[in-house]
Amino acid sequence: MDVLVFIQGDMTTKSKLSLLAIILLIFFGAFYFSLQTKLKNDDLVMINKMLPAIKLQSLQDDSYVELPLQNKKNFYLINIWASWCVPCRQEHPLLMRLKKENNLAIYGINYKDNKSNAQKFLEELGNPYFFSGSDMDGSKAIEIGAYGVPETYLIDREGKIILKFIGPISNTNYEQIIQNIK
């Protein structure tokens, strides 16, 4: 009824106020709920998609690997890292622990790094990678939808990305990976 009165322009102060209150409430509600939900979930846009084809040149020699892998035997992890990246040091012990998992190989993508610094980093902290590839210009990282370093992707046997972590992996992320490969 209020609306009709409003349209006709014959409104009491009370009904004007209540209409204003309703409108404000709707706005408040809309903003409150949109702040609660993670609308910008585009970080996860690559989840459940096939890993784009990339050719990784080895960090150490002339060998290379083509991803996604064709053998389809096991799940594998792709970790983008660099020796100059501080959070990479933070997640390194977890990668070393993941290395011990029999049914999981870790493929490293060394991002915009200096080769000798990268080697030193691995000698100093241990080498968790089954294969270390090099990405000097950052194009490989963009090909798989990365924003920077570190980032970690869990790929299933079919070559589908099932988990993606932006930033250093945490203990919870570690558990998630273990649960998914079992």
Next chain:
Amino acid sequence: MKKIFLTFFFINIFLSSVSLADDKQAIDIYKKIRCLVCQGQSLHDSNSDFAKDLKKIIKEKLDNKETDQQIYNYLTSRYGDWILLDTPVKQSTLLLWFIPIIVLIVGIIILFKRTVFEKSKLS
């Protein structure tokens, strides 16, 4: 000698205008892409590493004769619609696009009815 000089001169002008047109196409795309690691900047405005890398890739794709739409598809398939500064019109964004128009229409109707009502009251 003069002829050779003139030929080179015109070839040069032709080539530079071609590359300018190429650049314009690239810049038009950069302006429509969000730099995801910056605060509210387009790729064109940003000098971040991420923006530089993306620009390089877009330029390579243009050189490979890919269309603008193919490039946008490449980027949204990896980074989602958020990477486009203009929100695309699709089912999930219909409300966003049409609420202002609906509000405008409702406003006009209210205004119209009110004036008609006031007039009829006066008469």
